Amino acid sequence: MHTSFPHPTVQRCIVIIGKENTGKSQLVASLTGRSPYSTNFRGSTVTCETYPGDRVTFVDTPGILYRSDTATTRVALEQLQRHDTILLVVKATHVDEDLADLLPLVDGKQGLVVMTFWDKVLSSELTQQAIYRWQQATHLPLIPVDARHLTATQCQDIQAAIEQPTALSTQPQPMALGWRIEPCPTLLEHPRLGWLLAIALLLIPAVLAVWFANTLAAIADPPIQGLVKPTVEALSSLPSLPREILTGRYGLVTMGPLLFVWAVPTVILYALFLGAYKASGLVERITIALHPLLRPFGLSGRDLVRVIMGFGCNVPAVISTRACSSCSRKTCISAIAFGSACSYQLGATLGVFSAANLPYLVVPYLAYLTITTLIYTRLIAPKSARSPQNSLMIEHRTFLEVPRWSAIWREMQGTLSQFFTNAIPIFLVITLIASALDWLGILNGLSWLISPAMALFHLPPVAASPVILASIRKDGLLLFAEPNTVSLLSPVQI
Structure with a gap:
């Protein structure tokens, strides 16, 4: 009698890369159903946190502080070198600046781009057209989300992009989306x-x-x-x-x-x-x-x-x-x-x-x-x-x-x-x-x-x-x- 055994499912490892305070921890928590410990101040994640899923393991890295020598930035860059599949997180309010800083770091890798803090942007036909033109020019998925309230459609889009990751490249030069949003100043400023x-x-x-x-x-x-x-x-x-x-x-x-x-x-x-x-x-x-x-x-x-x-x-x-x-x-x-x-x-x-x-x-x-x-x-x-x-x-x-x-x-x-x-x-x-x-x-x-x-x-x-x-x-x-x-x-x- 011949007995067959099912092939074990290959567990893929996705490294989440982004600057500080971009909502990386909240995003992976919404995707996996696990609560992040990190909160709304910079540098909350100080070590790499692993979130195992059914077929995907997410590695939440500390936020990259651009032009900095912090130990957490070095840890994030080390994880970037070890893995090929990247979930790049950028902030919708400063999307052009984040993309310009981070895309060169992930050049040659494969993955997708998720744009958090979308609730801070006034969604309109113009912004949707800008996203569509950017995707057509770069051949990269760019998914806008509010990481705290991830919809079922957004989860499916992210999962689909993870299943078929796209090559991340700075060529051709990405076009600018064309907006920048700053928080309102308070008396503290x-x-x-x-x-x-x-x-x-x-x-x-x-x-x-x-x-x-x-x-x-x-x-x-x-x-x-x-x-x-x-x-x-x-x-x-x-x-x-x-x-x-x-x-x-x-x-x-x-x-x-x-x-x-x-x-x-x-x-x-x-x-x-x-x-x-x-x-x-x-x-x-x-x-x-x-x-x-x-x-x-x-x-x-x-x-x-x-x-x-x-x-x-x-x-x-x-x-x-x-x-x-x-x-x-x-x-x-x-x-x-x-x-x-x-x-x-x-x-x-x-x-x-x-x-x-x-x-x-x-x-x-x-x-x-x-x-x-x-x-x-x-x-x-x-x-x-x-x-x-x-x-x-x-x-x-x-x-x-x-x-x-x-x-x-x-x-x-x-x-x-x-x-x-x-x-x-x-x-x-x-x-x-x-x-x-x-x-x-x-x-x-x-x-x-x-x-x-x-x-x-x-x-x-x-x-x-x-x-x-x-x-x-x-x-x-x-x-x-x-x-x-x-x-x-x-x-x-x-």
């Missing part, structure tokens, strides 16, 4: 007011997060404390060590409500605001507005985006510096390590401010972080990074969009996951260790040893224990919010 508005917009998320969390905590704290009090009384008969671990100065029952009433709402709200900024494209506008102020300190506006990302989690922020210029990348990483308060530190710090009923301290706190970080980067930045000739490498102004909840949620997930899966468990372990050390009398001994140092900073001896534990873990700062500690501290000391 104002030469005198832009930087002031940008700084205000950076402060607003933290201020609002603390204010909302403080308001919520003022409502939730009394009933929660009322629920905790009977528990504390019920546990008072336990042996001394378990009682100290559960209801002592740093016990789980004592510190738990503080964490969930004050710190958690602050982190959630800050992640929400920052996610909305990124998804709307506002971060990109802030980047451009603040670049002239940052250049003397060895940073660029592009680096600022990564430093802001560090306020969620330092690790992905450092990874994303691959999209920064080589002359400023080390300085940017140092700025993240020195001045980006991750969700652990930020949540703990803002939680202390809220517990002390001093939410306005968030403004001088952020100002202090900013000033000290700028002084530090000024000292370590190479001279080339501080040069007036070091212009901002950026292609075009980003279109502002009303952020979708799905995009905001994608941005929030990383910060919240880090906070709930790492920061909270570690903080609970800190409370266990602190309670045990307090029960053994070790904290009192250490406090006595460093009390002279506390006096140098005009801090009470009771602040020594939180200082010791906060030096081990950032979220140990929350111990400053312990009622017997925070009540002894003035606003300046806090």
Whole structure:
């Protein structure tokens, strides 16, 4: 009996090439049904992401920053050399410029051209005729789409072009389509007011997060404390060590409500605001507005985006510096390590401010972080990074969009996951260790040893224990919010 086996389907690999912020990640997500992590600010994709399909595997490369030396641009060009079939993505608003820059890079390959951001172009008979004439002159498929809302017909056209790819060539010289569309300027582009508005917009998320969390905590704290009090009384008969671990100065029952009433709402709200900024494209506008102020300190506006990302989690922020210029990348990483308060530190710090009923301290706190970080980067930045000739490498102004909840949620997930899966468990372990050390009398001994140092900073001896534990873990700062500690501290000391 003869048995035949079906031939395995050959999996084709399609490399997606395009400049930054052209919607490459959203396009491949719409084609494959998978959600992209990248959002509406430049350099979101910092490594090659693979999207396997039925017969096609898409490789989403980092955006090419023309005339740049970023590591992500080099990664994209390496992928371009390794594969022959290309899905070239250009932006409809700057289509002639993108084609002129990118077609020479893919000369000799085969594939198709997809034109995103078509919703920004007023579709008319004239624009359709221009596309048709371009296709006839170049013998290349040019498919206009809105990557966020891909129609079934557009998906079929792209799939058909992938099945029968066309040779990509700059000969004959492509004709111009003849339009260019720029986003409307805002106050952020104002030469005198832009930087002031940008700084205000950076402060607003933290201020609002603390204010909302403080308001919520003022409502939730009394009933929660009322629920905790009977528990504390019920546990008072336990042996001394378990009682100290559960209801002592740093016990789980004592510190738990503080964490969930004050710190958690602050982190959630800050992640929400920052996610909305990124998804709307506002971060990109802030980047451009603040670049002239940052250049003397060895940073660029592009680096600022990564430093802001560090306020969620330092690790992905450092990874994303691959999209920064080589002359400023080390300085940017140092700025993240020195001045980006991750969700652990930020949540703990803002939680202390809220517990002390001093939410306005968030403004001088952020100002202090900013000033000290700028002084530090000024000292370590190479001279080339501080040069007036070091212009901002950026292609075009980003279109502002009303952020979708799905995009905001994608941005929030990383910060919240880090906070709930790492920061909270570690903080609970800190409370266990602190309670045990307090029960053994070790904290009192250490406090006595460093009390002279506390006096140098005009801090009470009771602040020594939180200082010791906060030096081990950032979220140990929350111990400053312990009622017997925070009540002894003035606003300046806090």
